[in-house]
Amino acid sequence: MSDEPIDATKIIPAEHQDFAEPSPWRKDPDEELKDLTAQHDAILETTQMAPVYASREEVDSLVAPFARPEMQAPARAAQPNAALSTLTAKNISAWFGDHKVLEQVSLTMPAGQVTALIGPSGCGKSTFLRILNRMHELVPSASLAGEVLLDGDDIYDRRKKLQDARKHIGMVFQKPNPFPAMSIYDNVVAGLKLTGVKASRDTKDELVERSLTSAGLWKEVKGRLRAPGGGLSGGQQQRLCIARSLAIKPKVLLMDEPCSALDPTSTRVIEETMAELQKEVTIVIVTHNMQQAQRVSQQCAFFLASQGTPGQIVEHGDTDAMFHDPQDERTADYVNGRFG
Numbered sequence: 001m002s003d004e005p006i007d008a009t010k011i012i013p014a015e016h017q018d019f020a021e022p023s024p025w026r027k028d029p030d031e032e033l034k035d036l037t038a039q040h041d042a043i044l045e046t047t048q049m050a051p052v053y054a055s056r057e058e059v060d061s062l063v064a065p066f067a068r069p070e071m072q073a074p075a076r077a078a079q080p081n082a083a084l085s086t087l088t089a090k091n092i093s094a095w096f097g098d099h100k101v102l103e104q105v106s107l108t109m110p111a112g113q114v115t116a117l118i119g120p121s122g123c124g125k126s127t128f129l130r131i132l133n134r135m136h137e138l139v140p141s142a143s144l145a146g147e148v149l150l151d152g153d154d155i156y157d158r159r160k161k162l163q164d165a166r167k168h169i170g171m172v173f174q175k176p177n178p179f180p181a182m183s184i185y186d187n188v189v190a191g192l193k194l195t196g197v198k199a200s201r202d203t204k205d206e207l208v209e210r211s212l213t214s215a216g217l218w219k220e221v222k223g224r225l226r227a228p229g230g231g232l233s234g235g236q237q238q239r240l241c242i243a244r245s246l247a248i249k250p251k252v253l254l255m256d257e258p259c260s261a262l263d264p265t266s267t268r269v270i271e272e273t274m275a276e277l278q279k280e281v282t283i284v285i286v287t288h289n290m291q292q293a294q295r296v297s298q299q300c301a302f303f304l305a306s307q308g309t310p311g312q313i314v315e316h317g318d319t320d321a322m323f324h325d326p327q328d329e330r331t332a333d334y335v336n337g338r339f340g
C-alpha cells in the first residue's frame with residue numbers, strides 16, 4: 001500500500017463531501033451518538049476481514065533495512081514504570097458456544113512495558129486480547145472464566161461498568177478503521193463521545209494536539225485537521241486510530257496486529273511511535289511478525305493450541321530470553337520458524 005495521501009474526493013461520494021468542512025455534529029446529540037455507536041460497531045465487524053498485503057517474510061525483509069539501532073534501544077531499555085498500570089490475567093478460560101479456545105491462561109503485563117503475544121494462527125491470541133477489554137462478550141455465543149485485574153481491580157466485577165473497561169483499556173485493530181467521512185479532528189474526539197465524556201472546545205483542541213502528537217501524526221496533519229480521516233494514507237489512518245484511542249487517556253493500549261495491513265515504511269513509523277508511547281501507556285500487542293516482537297517488546301508470551309486443544313501459554317517472560325534462550329523446545333521451534 002502506498003504511503004501517499006489518498007485524494008478524498010475520489011473515495012468519498014459527492015453527497016458526503018460536505019463532511020470535509022466544519023463540524024459534522026449537526027443532529028440531535030443522542031441521535032448522533034446512536035449513529036456513531038452503530039457505525040463504530042459496524043467498523044469493528046469489518047475489521048475481522050482485514051486484508052494482509054504481504055507475508056511475514058516479505059515484510060521482514062523489507063523492514064530490515066530500516067531497522068536502525070535507535071529503534072530497538074528505547075524498547076529494550078524500558079523498565080517497568082510504577083506510575084503506569086499493570087494488567088494481570090488470572091486463569092482465563094474462554095469458549096465460543098461449546099468450543100473451548102483458551103485454557104487457564106495467566107499473564108502479567110507490566111506497567112510501561114510492551115508485551116507481545118505470539119503463536120500460530122488460531123491459538124487464541126486475539127480472543128485473549130479481546131478479553132482484556134471486555135470485547136469478547138460482544139459475541140453472543142462467547143463465555144469466559146477467570147479474572148482480569150487492572151492495578152488489582154477486576155474489570156469483570158459486577159459493580160463495574162463495561163464502559164469503564166473500554167475507557168481504561170483502548171484497542172487498535174488490524175485494519176485502520178477511522179470514520180472515513182469525519183474530519184481528522186472529529187475522529188480524535190469521537191472516542192470521548194463513545195465513552196460519554198464531555199469536554200469544552202479548548203479542552204478538545206488541547207486533547208487533539210496532544211493525542212496526535214503522541215501518535216506521531218501531529219506534524220503531518222496540523223494544517224488540515226478539518227480534512228476527512230479517510231483521505232489519509234493507510235499508515236496515517238492507523239496512527240489516527242491510535243490518537244483516537246489515546247484521546248480517552250487509556251491506561252493500557254491493546255494492539256491486534258496493528259501493522260499487518262501496512263507497508264514497511266508505515267510499519268516502521270508505528271513501531272517508533274510505540275517506543276515513545278510506552279512512556280505513557282502499557283501496551284499489549286498481538287503480532288505474527290517475530291522480528292517485530294523482538295523490536296518492540298520487552299515481555300513476550302507464546303500461545304499454542306496443539307491438536308485441537310484449547311490455547312495455552314507455553315512460555316512467557318523477557319523477550320530477549322524467549323528468543324535467544326527459550327526454555328521450551330516448542331518455543332525454540334516457533335521463534336526459529338520451524339512451524340507456524
Ligand SMILES: Nc1ncnc2c1ncn2[C@@H]1O[C@H](COP(=O)(O)OP(=O)(O)OP(=O)(O)O)[C@@H](O)[C@H]1O
Nearest residue numbers: 096099101119120121122123124125126127128139
Ligand atoms: N467469533 C467467533 N466465533 C466462533 N469461534 C471463534 C470466533 N472467533 C474466534 N473463534 C475461534 O477461536 C479460536 C481462537 O481464535 P483467535 O482468533 O483468538 O486465534 P488467533 O491466535 O488470534 O488467530 P490468528 O493469529 O489467526 O488471528 C479459533 O479456533 C477460532 O476459530
